[in-house]
Amino acid sequence: MILLDKPPLNDCEHCPFKQLVCEYISEEDFQLLYNSSVQLKFRRGENILKQGNRFTHIVFSSKGYVKLNYENEFGKNLILTVVDSPRLLGGINVFNDDTNMFSVTAIDECEACLIDINVLKNMALKNSALALRLLEFSTSMFRDSIINFISLAHKHVNGRVADILIYLSEKIYKSNKFILTLTRKELSEFAGCSQENIINTLSRFHKDGIICTNVKIIEILDKSRLAEISRFG
Amino acid sequence: MILLDKPPLNDCEHCPFKQLVCEYISEEDFQLLYNSSVQLKFRRGENILKQGNRFTHIVFSSKGYVKLNYENEFGKNLILTVVDSPRLLGGINVFNDDTNMFSVTAIDECEACLIDINVLKNMALKNSALALRLLEFSTSMFRDSIINFISLAHKHVNGRVADILIYLSEKIYKSNKFILTLTRKELSEFAGCSQENIINTLSRFHKDGIICTNVKIIEILDKSRLAEISRFG
DNA sequence: CGCGAGCTTGACGTTGTTCAACTAGAGTGG
DNA sequence: CCACTCTAGTTGAACAACGTCAAGCTCGCG
Numbered sequence: 001m002i003l004l005d006k007p008p009l010n011d012c013e014h015c016p017f018k019q020l021v022c023e024y025i026s027e028e029d030f031q032l033l034y035n036s037s038v039q040l041k042f043r044r045g046e047n048i049l050k051q052g053n054r055f056t057h058i059v060f061s062s063k064g065y066v067k068l069n070y071e072n073e074f075g076k077n078l079i080l081t082v083v084d085s086p087r088l089l090g091g092i093n094v095f096n097d098d099t100n101m102f103s104v105t106a107i108d109e110c111e112a113c114l115i116d117i118n119v120l121k122n123m124a125l126k127n128s129a130l131a132l133r134l135l136e137f138s139t140s141m142f143r144d145s146i147i148n149f150i151s152l153a154h155k156h157v158n159g160r161v162a163d164i165l166i167y168l169s170e171k172i173y174k175s176n177k178f179i180l181t182l183t184r185k186e187l188s189e190f191a192g193c194s195q196e197n198i199i200n201t202l203s204r205f206h207k208d209g210i211i212c213t214n215v216k217i218i219e220i221l222d223k224s225r226l227a228e229i230s231r232f233g
Numbered sequence: 234m235i236l237l238d239k240p241p242l243n244d245c246e247h248c249p250f251k252q253l254v255c256e257y258i259s260e261e262d263f264q265l266l267y268n269s270s271v272q273l274k275f276r277r278g279e280n281i282l283k284q285g286n287r288f289t290h291i292v293f294s295s296k297g298y299v300k301l302n303y304e305n306e307f308g309k310n311l312i313l314t315v316v317d318s319p320r321l322l323g324g325i326n327v328f329n330d331d332t333n334m335f336s337v338t339a340i341d342e343c344e345a346c347l348i349d350i351n352v353l354k355n356m357a358l359k360n361s362a363l364a365l366r367l368l369e370f371s372t373s374m375f376r377d378s379i380i381n382f383i384s385l386a387h388k389h390v391n392g393r394v395a396d397i398l399i400y401l402s403e404k405i406y407k408s409n410k411f412i413l414t415l416t417r418k419e420l421s422e423f424a425g426c427s428q429e430n431i432i433n434t435l436s437r438f439h440k441d442g443i444i445c446t447n448v449k450i451i452e453i454l455d456k457s458r459l460a461e462i463s464r465f466g
Numbered sequence: 467c468g469c470g471a472g473c474t475t476g477a478c479g480t481t482g483t484t485c486a487a488c489t490a491g492a493g494t495g496g
Numbered sequence: 497c498c499a500c501t502c503t504a505g506t507t508g509a510a511c512a513a514c515g516t517c518a519a520g521c522t523c524g525c526g
Contacts, residue, residue, distance in 0.1 A: 070383055073464065078386050080379070101379065128361030135368050142375065146313075146334065149382040150303055153311050153425035156513070184473060192386035194515050199474060215473070215522090231306065389481070417505060427483055432506060448490095448505070467526105474521070481514075489506070496499090 001046055004039040004111070016086040017060040017113065021137060024129035033123070036116035042106040044181070049090055049104040057114035059089040064110030065172060065181055068145070069189070070102040079190040081144045082107065082182070084172050088137040090117075107181045144171070151230075152192050159233035160191045161201045162226045165211065169220055177219040234279050237272040237344070249319040250293040250346065254370060257362035266356070269349035275339040277414070282323055282337040290347035292322040297343030298405060298414055301378070302422070303335040312423040314377045315340065315415070317405050321370040323350075340414045377404070385425050388466035393424040394434045395463035398444065402453055410452040 012018045012034065022030055038057075042048055048059055051071060066089065068080040080102060083089075089104050089112075124131040144167070151163045164187065169176055180187075188195040205211045210226055212219040220226060245251045245267065255263055271290075275281055281292055284304060299322065301313040313335060316322075322337050322345075357364040377400075384396045397420065402409055413420075417435075421428040438444045443459055445452040453459060 072383070072387070076387055078383055080382070101376070124365065125361055128358055128364045131361045131364040131368070132357065135364070143334070145382070146378070149313070149378070149385070150305070150311055152382070153385050154305070154309055183471095195472095196474080196516080197514065203474080428504095429484080429506080430482060433482095436506080469524105469526085471524095472522085475519085477517090479514105479516085481512105483512075484510090486509095487507085490504085492501100492503085494499105494501080496497105 001043075002041040004041050006037070006039050009034055015060075015062065015113075017062075017088070021060075021088065021130070021133050023133065025123065025127060029123055029127075032119060033115055036119040038114045040112050040114060042110040042112065044106055044108055046106050047103055048106060048110065048112060049100050051100050051103040053100055054098050055090055055100055056117055057090070058117050058120055059104065059112050059114055061085040061087050061089055061110060061112045063112075064106055064108040066110060067105050067107050067182070067186065067190075068102050069105055077189045078192065079186060081148055082168065082172055082190070083144070085110070088134070090138075107186070148190075155230075155233040157191060157193050157197050157201055158204075159230050160193070161187075161198065161205070162230040164190055165205075165218070165220060166223075166226060166230060176223070177217070180216050180218055234276075235274040237274050239270070239272050242267055248293075248295065248346075250295075250321070254293075254321065254363070254366050256366065258356065258360060262356055262360075265352055266348055269352040271347045273345055273347060275343040275345065277339055277341055279339050280336055281339060281343065281345060282333050284333050284336040286333055287331050288323055288333055289350055290323070291350050291353055292337065292345050292347055294318040294320045294322055294343060294345045296345075297339060298341040299343060300338050300340050300415070300419065300423075301335050302338055310422045311425065312419060314381055315401065315405055315423070316377070318343070321367070323371075340419070381423075384463075388463075390424060390426045390430050390434055392463050392466035393426070394420075394431065394438070395459045397423055398438075398451070398453060399456075399459060399463060409456070410450070413449050413451055 009031070012030075018030065022033070025033075040048075042064070048061070048066060049055065051069075063085050065082060065084050066087075067082045070078045070080060072078070090100070120134075124134060148163070148167075151160050155163070168180075169178060173179075182190070184198050185195050188198045191198060202211070202213055205226075206213050208225075210220075210222045210229075212221055242264070245263075251263065255266070258266075273281075275297070281294070281299060282288065284302075296318050298315060298317050299320075300315045301322075303311045303313060305311070323333070353367075357367060381396070381400075384393050388396070401413075402411060406412075415423070417431050418428050421431045424431060435444070435446055438459075439446050441458075443453075443455045443462075445454055
């Protein structure tokens with residue numbers, strides 16, 4: 001984790017957080033947020049938010065991919081979802097609870113802007129348009145988690161892996177051919193199965209001509225067949 | 234589903250929705266909400282909100298138990314969570330999307346108050362304290378879903394059933410002995426397994442003296458052992 | 467060159483699903 | 497009052513899915 005030099009205030013004009021979330025706040029208020037914020041850079045594997053910690057900052061990720069992961073008492077990990085930038089993280093429970101339900105970890109080189117939660121909260125209390133904007137933003141990835149939740153609950157590993165591949169291709173890497181920034185172990189934590197099962201499933205898909213894998217490079221060859229596997233579980 | 238006579242306005246003084254959610258709105262505004270609302274009674278099995286429908290109303294359940302269930306394209310059901318009253322339903326995506334991600338179904342005799350979403354939304358846009366209150370309320374059950382999600386993802390059926398029994402006993406029926414308002418089929422949709430598996434697991438717990446079951450009556454005899462099964466999955 | 471992390475494969479036992487048969491209780495109509 | 501039927505619950509056996517373990521592979525890096 002590296003503390004970056006804060007970009008000059010007028011650089012923020014191009015920032016989606018400024019453009020979208022702060023659409024309805026005054027320049028003066030934005031200046032306040034700017035002053036309370038820190039710019040950070042994370043390497044792959046570094047925790048951006050740590051499960052169980054009190055949160056003092058809301059995170060706006062401007063670059064890179066992150067995973068939302070939950071660790072149980074035996075150190076077993078589960079990935080709730082993977083998201084790209086820009087995104088508002090720290091999420092759904094910002095105004096509800098004061099500890100992180102799960103960790104947010106970089107799976108890529110990431111840059112993020114940490115904004116003091118109290119400054120933002122006070123602003124939202126005076127500005128309902130901002131409050132609703134924050135609500136919209138912080139819940140978008142909740143939908144993704146629910147989709148994965150449903151997939152886990154009543155599909156076999158074939159269907160779950162198909163779901164994950166489609167999700168990564170469409171929503172995260174935005175291409176049929178992508179360089180995976182997750183390990184096989186992490187994929188297994190996403191699909192809720194063993195690493196070996198992931199590997200076997202991927203190589204089965206490869207043999208059947210549905211995808212083409214070369215360790216980190218994955219190309220989806222037959223999307224309609226993948227969608228069918230997803231449907232039939 | 235039966236349309237009830239609307240209780241007189243001053244009955245609402247005792248209503249938790251009025252007391253908690255509407256703490257910061259004027260009598261005048263509350264009158265507006267009151268006028269846009271409908272009182273309904275539901276029998277077991279009746280849909281309160283239907284997955285895929287546009288939502289026009291937010292639901293405040295005042296009495297009874299409900300399940301949040303998701304139906305996939307092959308008619309296979311999954312119960313995301315079960316909650317008691319009073320509760321704000323229709324939930325997390327109220328301001329994000331305009332269709333229900335899942336159904337809400339009565340598993341008991343239920344009474345609910347349906348409030349016009351546009352009236353409430355406009356009010357929240359002018360009143361940020363209300364907006365934040367709504368956010369808090371509508372996200373509380375999201376936490377429960379996540380807990381179940383995690384349980385499903387890396388526990389075997391034994392652990393999941395233990396989780397569900399503890400959850401129902403502590404959060405829903407609020408007693409070690411309760412009359413189950415879910416069928417075995419519904420329990421299996423909650424645990425993400427087959428009905429037979431639920432039955433076998435329950436009778437195994439019964440034989441081991443952990444619980445005592447007589448079809449609909451369930452008593453938890455050895456909670457610490459149940460908690461242990463939950464932990465070791 | 468050798469080490470280690472991540473990846474891959476196959477064998478084997480466990481867990482869970484499916485199917486078919488059976489039981490118990492509630493409701494219905496002669 | 498007794499079939500009849502319908503629904504929910506239960507049991508066991510056969511079979512498929514999945515996890516675990518052990519062994520070996522590959523590639524990047526010191």
